[in-house]
Amino acid sequence: MASPKATPTIALISHSSVVSQAELADYVPHYQAYVSRLLKEVYEVDAQIVAPQDSRKPSHAWAMYFADQLNVSGAAGYHSDSHHQPAAYIDVNDEPLFTGSHELAEMLVDPSGNSLYSAPSPDPADKGKEVQILDEVCDPCEDGSFGIAVDGVSLSDFITPSYGTGPGGPFDAAEKLTEPREVAINGYISWIDGHVWKQATNFAGEGFKVRVLGPAGQAKNEGKSLREWVDEQTRAHIARLGISLTSSLAAASTT
Numbered sequence: 292m293a294s295p296k297a298t299p300t301i302a303l304i305s306h307s308s309v310v311s312q313a314e315l316a317d318y319v320p321h322y323q324a325y326v327s328r329l330l331k332e333v334y335e336v337d338a339q340i341v342a343p344q345d346s347r348k349p350s351h352a353w354a355m356y357f358a359d360q361l362n363v364s365g366a367a368g369y370h371s372d373s374h375h376q377p378a379a380y381i382d383v384n385d386e387p388l389f390t391g392s393h394e395l396a397e398m399l400v401d402p403s404g405n406s407l408y409s410a411p412s413p414d415p416a417d418k419g420k421e422v423q424i425l426d427e428v429c430d431p432c433e434d435g436s437f438g439i440a441v442d443g444v445s446l447s448d449f450i451t452p453s454y455g456t457g458p459g460g461p462f463d464a465a466e467k468l469t470e471p472r473e474v475a476i477n478g479y480i481s482w483i484d485g486h487v488w489k490q491a492t493n494f495a496g497e498g499f500k501v502r503v504l505g506p507a508g509q510a511k512n513e514g515k516s517l518r519e520w521v522d523e524q525t526r527a528h529i530a531r532l533g534i535s536l537t538s539s540l541a542a543a544s545t546t
Contacts (some may be wrong), residue, residue: 392446404518410455434477
């Protein structure tokens with residue numbers, strides 16, 4: 292599998308009757324600037340973004356599929372690692388340009404969806420105990436109110452390496468987070484604490500809450516990446532709460 296610091300080609304592919312392949316071509320310069328100007332500076336990753344006119348994915352490329360409906364209930368977007376080739380899937384009915392940038396960033400920083408980093412627990416009750424945090428760079432600040440303006444469009448904010456360990460920032464690309472391991476409104480962060488997965492959420496109306504997701508080895512037992520398994524638990528939790536995390540794109544910082 293290509294290393295995270297390789298330079299993959301990422302192909303935008305329309306499987307949608309709403310967003311055409313020609314419209315995806317308009318996404319290319321925004322995503323290219325987002326990757327080469329912002330992600331590359333922070334994480335030393337880069338990519339070539341393309342939107343093939345014939346809607347066919349080049350054999351060597353990683354794909355981002357834009358569809359009218361996803362086969363994963365409750366997901367606006369997600370990414371997976373199928374046969375050692377990362378792919379992302381975006382629902383065109385929920386801010387596809389913005390959602391696609393979220394999946395693009397996380398796919399480039401952690402292609403396999405299994406990266407963890409050591410840092411103090413996000414749970415204040417743990418009083419700084421070291422845990423293993425899942426490397427999802429957009430989830431803690433994924434709400435649209437944290438969006439970054441890139442050439443006139445709002446794209447997903449993402450955390451920086453300082454977010455995990457601090458003490459000094461910036462902790463995110465938009466420079467809106469004020470402390471390490473902060474969970475912004477409608478964001479979440481997940482980690483392994485000993486033999487269990489835990490997650491802190493800050494969903495609107497719920498406030499900051501910590502819960503146990505399940506055994507630390509459950510993803511492996513089910514043959515899934517850590518990200519895939521954790522995201523399933525998160526979507527199920529959101530469905531049980533009966534809340535909507537539809538992004539608000541009203542407030543984007545300028546980059």
